[in-house]
Amino acid sequence: MFASLTGAGIRIGFQRNTPPFSYSPTAGFRPIGYSVDLAGLVLARIHGGADRVPPIEAVEVTSTTREGLLDAGRIDLECGSTTITDERRRRFAFSRPIFRTSHRIALKGDPGPRDLRVVGIQGSTSQAALEAEPDPGFGYAFTGVPSIGAARDAFLADDGIDAMVADEVILRSLLAGEARADVRMLDVRLGGEDYGFLLRKEDGELRRAVDEALSDVFGSPEYRALIATWFAGELPGLGFSLEMDPGDRSFVSES
Template identity: 30%
Template structure:
């Protein structure tokens, strides 16, 4: 918080293809549900620090770079689709959860893959630096299945690996898969299958050991949840057509997320 006050600027870490949380529109501008929430935090900071002209800068991050860039002070607040885990809490802090997703797999609609067991011996892609990667490995050990692990540098590349047939499945958070499928050339060619491998609470990520800043972030989110404004934001990004191509994710608000809005928590998994 001191750094933001002294420098008069805040640097937001943003993603390029985490639809609908944090991604680029046709003008290369950062947009999304997490971006909107971060901008609410910026408004709170302007009031609290009495900095009406607080400068907002964005810095692109990937699944691999987001934690190092936060820990080293390059970014101040990460506005993406980052799962709050106990492991990550050793290095960074998280806001209360603003979204709950579950990890499943995207496959070609004409494939015979329905469950994790069907992946035995097949190439499976995930994005490096994500929780999905370790989940596949845990399940491989637990179910005695062997998959050939492939990695994309970001979600767009992972999806391309599935789309071009180099992988039989793309394991990732269901909401991110839904966004990539909806945005693809032929959405009907893909489907999301399998039981959830895990439930992922997303939080805005910030530096550890800055309780004053965390309080501003959490208080802002809690007031957005409590006032019901979050319902408007949810409708805007998950139920209505979104830029750049006017696709609709059509993901109704689930019970787990409703409960996260009613009883905000930064517990992590």
């Protein structure tokens, strides 16, 4: 068995504000979501049953802290909505893909003919996808912030911000509960990429075990129920449903 997944407990990094993948609808940090449940199914297979999994310590991370916490050994793996990129692969390892996504832009009000002032996570794949698009259909100026929660808050509360760019599913989730009739999603989709569980490069044996467990999970009835829970049903604690069908839209990567 793997040293990082035995002993007193398993430390897994989860985010607070990335529904339906990982979010905490209560004041304390008790994350739930697609990636949280998927991690539980994977660990159950690795350990030979859910009742044999050591205690799991959920460690709160953000898009800017997750890599540093993993590198420093503060977490054993990160399970959320981390995009698999060549740059990250030079420093870390990834599981096989767990989800396929693209990026969208939400617009509030009517900014008229001027360039859009777009907020997003600084250094994120959403920013990269926006900047790589040769003709998104509008001019823009990008404002970078450190987290998805900060991007949402700026978009909703700052009159100097017109739009927000983020992963499509997370963006839909963050805005679905907001009672703003002037918010709409632009038609343009940016990029196309996979999410994976993030691990240390030296944990090759663990990565192989995670991949083997994921392969088994993806073909199981448990996984079909998981998809229905987080993408078709009402999200616990949030009071709304994404009403998505990941099978039809090929959100779930088979690679």
